[in-house]
Amino acid sequence: MNATPGHAPVKSIMPNWVRNPQEFVGGIALMAIAVFALWASSDLQGMRGFSFGAGTAPRMFGFLLLGLGALITVVGVVTEGPHLAKYHWRGPFFVTIAILTFAFTIRPMGMIFAAMAAFLIAACGSPETRWKETLIVAVCLTTFCSLLFPYALGLPLQLLPTFLIR
Amino acid sequence: MGDIFTNLGLGFGVVFQFVQWTPAFLGGISIPIPVNILLCLIGALVGTLVGVLPGIGTIATVAMLLPITFGLPPVGALIMLAGIYYGAQYGGSTTSILVNIPGEAGSVVTALDGFQMAKRGRAGPALAIAAIGSFFAGCVATVLIALLGAPLTRIALAFGPAEYFSLMVLGLIFAVVLAKGSVLKAIAMIVLGLLLSMVGSDIETGASRMAFNIPELADGLGFATLAMGLFGFAEIIRNLDAGGETDRKLVQEKVSGLMPTRRDLKETTPAILRGTVLGSILGILPGGGAVIASFAAYTLEKKVAKDPSKFGHGEIRGVAAPESANNAAAQTSFIPLLTLGIPPNAVMALMVGAMTIHGIVPGPQVMQKQPDLVWGMIASMWVGNLMLLIINLPLVGIWVRLLRVPYRLMFPSIVVFCCIGIYSVNNAPTDVMIAGAFGLVGYWLIKHDFEPAPLLLGMVLGPLMEENLRRALLISRGDWSVFLTRPLSAVLMAIAAALLILAVLPSLRKKRDEVFVESEN
Numbered sequence: 001m002n003a004t005p006g007h008a009p010v011k012s013i014m015p016n017w018v019r020n021p022q023e024f025v026g027g028i029a030l031m032a033i034a035v036f037a038l039w040a041s042s043d044l045q046g047m048r049g050f051s052f053g054a055g056t057a058p059r060m061f062g063f064l065l066l067g068l069g070a071l072i073t074v075v076g077v078v079t080e081g082p083h084l085a086k087y088h089w090r091g092p093f094f095v096t097i098a099i100l101t102f103a104f105t106i107r108p109m110g111m112i113f114a115a116m117a118a119f120l121i122a123a124c125g126s127p128e129t130r131w132k133e134t135l136i137v138a139v140c141l142t143t144f145c146s147l148l149f150p151y152a153l154g155l156p157l158q159l160l161p162t163f164l165i166r
Numbered sequence: 167m168g169d170i171f172t173n174l175g176l177g178f179g180v181v182f183q184f185v186q187w188t189p190a191f192l193g194g195i196s197i198p199i200p201v202n203i204l205l206c207l208i209g210a211l212v213g214t215l216v217g218v219l220p221g222i223g224t225i226a227t228v229a230m231l232l233p234i235t236f237g238l239p240p241v242g243a244l245i246m247l248a249g250i251y252y253g254a255q256y257g258g259s260t261t262s263i264l265v266n267i268p269g270e271a272g273s274v275v276t277a278l279d280g281f282q283m284a285k286r287g288r289a290g291p292a293l294a295i296a297a298i299g300s301f302f303a304g305c306v307a308t309v310l311i312a313l314l315g316a317p318l319t320r321i322a323l324a325f326g327p328a329e330y331f332s333l334m335v336l337g338l339i340f341a342v343v344l345a346k347g348s349v350l351k352a353i354a355m356i357v358l359g360l361l362l363s364m365v366g367s368d369i370e371t372g373a374s375r376m377a378f379n380i381p382e383l384a385d386g387l388g389f390a391t392l393a394m395g396l397f398g399f400a401e402i403i404r405n406l407d408a409g410g411e412t413d414r415k416l417v418q419e420k421v422s423g424l425m426p427t428r429r430d431l432k433e434t435t436p437a438i439l440r441g442t443v444l445g446s447i448l449g450i451l452p453g454g455g456a457v458i459a460s461f462a463a464y465t466l467e468k469k470v471a472k473d474p475s476k477f478g479h480g481e482i483r484g485v486a487a488p489e490s491a492n493n494a495a496a497q498t499s500f501i502p503l504l505t506l507g508i509p510p511n512a513v514m515a516l517m518v519g520a521m522t523i524h525g526i527v528p529g530p531q532v533m534q535k536q537p538d539l540v541w542g543m544i545a546s547m548w549v550g551n552l553m554l555l556i557i558n559l560p561l562v563g564i565w566v567r568l569l570r571v572p573y574r575l576m577f578p579s580i581v582v583f584c585c586i587g588i589y590s591v592n593n594a595p596t597d598v599m600i601a602g603a604f605g606l607v608g609y610w611l612i613k614h615d616f617e618p619a620p621l622l623l624g625m626v627l628g629p630l631m632e633e634n635l636r637r638a639l640l641i642s643r644g645d646w647s648v649f650l651t652r653p654l655s656a657v658l659m660a661i662a663a664a665l666l667i668l669a670v671l672p673s674l675r676k677k678r679d680e681v682f683v684e685s686e687n
Contacts, residue, residue, distance in 0.1 A: 023351075026614035030354055037361050040376040044368075051644075052636045054373035058364040061357055068354040075350065085613040091406030092609055095399065095581055099602035102585040103595040115582050122578035125406055129574050137575045145586055153237045155590045 020081025027073030034066035094125035110160045111149070115142045170312050173537070177312075177545030180241060180538050181206070202245050205238065206546050209246035210553045213253020218260050218565045219576060225619065226401055227254035228516050229393040230580070233587035240524040241539050245546040247520055251513060252550045255496055256300065256558055259489055260565050263292045273492070275464045279477060279484030291426040292485050293562055295434055297555050298426075299490035303442040304551030307497035310446055311504075311544050315533065318505035322530040325506075327637035328648050332658035334631050337508055339662040340451055341623055343669040352620045355611075359624025360631065362387055369633060382596040389519035391588055391597045392604055392625060396618045398584045399605025402577050404612050426482070434486035437467055445491030449498030451510070463491035497547055503528055504540055508627070512619040515626040523591075 018024045037058060044055025098121040106114040119138040123129045150157045158165075184198035212234070216227045231250050235243040255273075262273040263280035276296065283292040325333070342352040365376045366386025377383040426434075444466060445459040467487040468474045477484045500517075502510045507529025509515040521528050526539065533540050558565075588601045608618050642648035650656045 022614050026351070026616060029610075029614075030358065033358065034361075037364075037376060040378070041364070044373060044375055045371070051640055052370075052632075054368040054371045054375060057632045057635070058361065058375055061361045061364065065354065065357045065361055068350065068357055072350055072354060075348075087613065088407045092403045092606060095403050095406070095577075096602055096606065098578070098581055099399065099585060099598060099605070102582070102589075103598040103602070106585075106589055106595055106598070111586065115586065118585055119578045119582045122581040123574070126574045126577065128572075133575065134578070137579065141579050141582060145582065148234075149586055149590060153234055155233070155237060156593065157586070157590060 018077060020076040020079050021084045022076070022082050023072050023079070024076030025084065027069045027071070027076055030069030030072065031066055032069075034062050034069055038062040038066070090127070091125045095122055098122035098125075107158075108162055110158045110162070110164075112142055112146055112159050113161060115145055169316060173316070173541050174312050174545065176537060177541030177543075180542030181245070181545045181549055202242055202542065202546065203549060205242045205246040206249040206550050207553050207557070209235075209249025210253040210256075210550055211557065213250035213255075214257040214260070214554075214558060214561075214565065215253075215568070217254035217257025218568055219257075219571075219580075222401060222580075223397070224251065224254045224258060225393070225512050225516065225622075226397040227257070228513055229390065229397050230584055230587060232390050232393075232516065232520055233590045235520065236523065236590065240521075240526055241542050243520065243524055244517075244539065244543050247517065248543055248546055249550045249553070251496065251517075252300075252304075252493070252547075252554055255492065256297065256554050257565070259296050259300075259492075260293060260558075260562070261569065263296065263485070264289060264566060265569055273460070275460045275488040276485060276492075278464070279479070279481050282478065282480035283482065283485065286480050288480065288482075290562070291430055291482065294559060295426050295430060295482055295486045296489040297559055299434065299438045299441065299486045300493035301551050301555045302438055303445060303490040303492075303494035304497060304548060306442050307446055307449070307494045308544060308548040308551075310498055311501055311547070312541075314450070314501055315505060315540070315544070318501065319530045319533045322506045325654070326652070327634040327641065328652050328655045329658065330506075330508075331631060331634040331638055332649055332655040332662070333506065334508060334627050334634070336658045336662040336665075337502070337510060338620075338623065338627065339665050341511065341620055343665050348615070349666075349669050351616050355616055355618070355620040356624035359621040359626075360628040362392070362621075363625045363628025364632070369629065370636065380596075382594060382600075387600065387625075388591060388597055389516075389522070389626065390591050391601045393516055393519070393622060394584050394588050395601035395604025396608040396611075396622065398580065399601060400608025400612060400618070402580055403605060403609045405573065406577065430482050434482055437483040437487040438490045440466060440470070441487035441490035441492075442494045445494030446498045448491070449495030449510075450501050459491040459495035460488035463487040493551070500543075500547070504543075505530060505533065507532075508630070509623065512622045515622050518626050 041055050041058040041062065044058065045053035046055050046059070047053055098118040101121055102114045102118040105117060116138055119141060120134070123134045123138075146159055149155045150159060181202050182200060183202055185201045212231060213227060216222060216230060217224065222230075228247065228251055232247070235246050235250075238246065258273040259276045259280070262277035263284050266277050266281040280292045280296070283289060338356050342349055342356065363386070365383055367374050367377070367384060374384060441463040444463050448459040448462060464477075464484060464487060467483050468477050471477065471481075471483065496513075499510045499514055502508050503514045503517060507518075507527070509518045509528075518528055526532060526536070584601070585598055588598050589595065591597060611618055611621075638648055639646070648655070649659055
């Protein structure tokens with residue numbers, strides 16, 4: 001379900017007849033997910049006689065979600081409601097980058113590097129970050145995690161970069 | 167009756183198990199170590215430690231700390247998780263009382279009078295009464311679980327697939343009706359969760375469903391991954407929005423005078439009793455749990471009080487009742503999980519996730535096949551509560567200091583901790599990316615006022631529901647009326663339908679909203 005919209009189109013000017021944009025956009029997004037799921041499960045086998053095929057349940061829930069999404073959209077038209085909440089880009093952006101960095105570096109570079117990098121990138125997400133203390137905390141946390149996970153908890157985590165081990 | 171004592175005895179036997187530890191440096195002298203008690207203690211401590219961080223709720227705490235229990239044997243892991251759960255709850259109350267930032271809906275009520283008490287320099291008694299009330303409620307709930315466990319299991323064994331399916335429908339409807347906010351949106355979230363649970367291979371035919379030939383998706387979306395994305399990452403991103411420091415009013419003065427006065431105790435005793443009874447009942451109901459229990463207990467206290475105007479201005483009963491109810495419900499909500507295998511709320515859904523990772527399928531069979539696990543866990547609940555009482559009260563000072571850690575340093579640490587945690591589940595970098603994606607999804611959901619908790623519940627119940635639905639229809643040869651013709655199933659369905667109609671009816675809706683709105687003003 002990677003295609004789930006992380007951000008629905010945020011328009012400051014909604015058509016006038018949409019009185020509850022929050023619900024309206026939410027409902028449409030749900031319908032989009034439902035259509036996507038229905039498309040994705042369209043190759044699966046349906047009912048065979050009275051026994052379920054692999055695709056029966058996904059289709060059932062897909063149509064159910066489609067209906068519910070439509071209902072929510074309708075509610076968004078007929079009721080009064082709050083405007084779309086404001087999105088901030090900085091926090092989500094840097095946190096996401098930090099997570100991705102961790103995911104891409106943990107295998108080749110080991111945990112020490114990945115944890116440090118993720119920490120420092122995530123720290124960019126807040127305008128209040130002060131670099132000196134951030135660096136100190138990053139080092140402490142990385143040390144703590146390097147002791148906690150592989151040693152105290154016995155999880156198989158590689159600490160150092162692969163090229164250093166060989 | 168004798169049964170119960172035997173069972174509880176077995177449970178305490180498991181909890182108080184000693185393992186001989188013979189370290190090399192002592193030269194052959196072995197020391198007996200109460201492993202399970204230690205695990206419970208560590209769990210309660212770590213749970214409080216994370217739960218006390220502002221803005222991190224119980225679900226997020228349990229999800230975040232799941233990985234640290236992976237390396238343990240199943241019994242120890244579950245005992246520790248139970249400890250984490252209670253710790254997280256108590257930590258949440260501490261934050262609500264001291265800084266007025268409830269980590270989750272359940273402790274919103276505690277913040278009402280608790281923070282007012284703290285402002286008047288009575289933070290100590292507020293924290294103490296919360297712990298005492300929780301402990302009392304915990305004791306009652308433990309006995310209740312022991313009493314109800316065995317008979318409910320016998321009922322559960324009489325359940326066929328049709329009954330199971332109907333029961334799950336009822337549970338989901340309960341979750342919707344008792345949840346905050348729009349009924350329609352909550353149902354949509356459950357269905358979305360059900361749909362997400364379909365990703366991966368089909369249980370019966372093995373066909374790959376909606377996996378797009380991505381090998382990591384072949385086994386389905388990981389439960390812990392999803393929970394950490396939706397609750398861990400999404401919470402961080404949302405808190406960054408709020409601007410971190412600006413709205414954090416900290417209680418600067420020292421917390422002194424922990425002990426409540428004799429008058430406090432006299433006043434709160436009936437409140438604690440009422441809260442415990444109410445919480446125990448609401449916890450057993452599928453879909454109930456801690457949140458609704460604390461709201462209901464607060465409302466009840468206000469109704470029975472001679473002078474309700476005191477509530478909201480530092481009334482100690484307004485702390486005692488919801489805290490007791492909260493804890494009683496948190497514990498009795500284990501009953502549907504242990505006896506029927508159906509998680510009644512999102513935290514229990516996480517417990518199911520943890521059990522599955524250890525190869526345990528919760529349900530009536532566990533009760534019979536692994537009694538040591540079930541009764542050990544039940545006994546550990548009582549021990550966990552005791553730990554909270556004797557450890558946390560003296561440690562309040564430390565928790566207060568922890569609250570002063572600025573968010574700018576805390577949030578990158580949580581990001582890294584979550585990343586390592588998710589990665590360590592399967593040693594799969596893809597899991598980390600999926601969790602990141604769900605973090606954004608969760609952020610979007612919060613922005614559109616969708617609750618992520620029902621989604622999680624749907625996600626866990628999805629495979630169970632599909633399996634039982636399939637079986638029921640196979641047995642009835644495709645006849646859908648089986649859900650209405652089997653008496654037990656029909657009763658469950660009727661209750662579900664009635665509840666749904668009631669929830670949508672305008673008059674009751676108004677009442678339900680009142681309960682929630684009241685607490686927000």
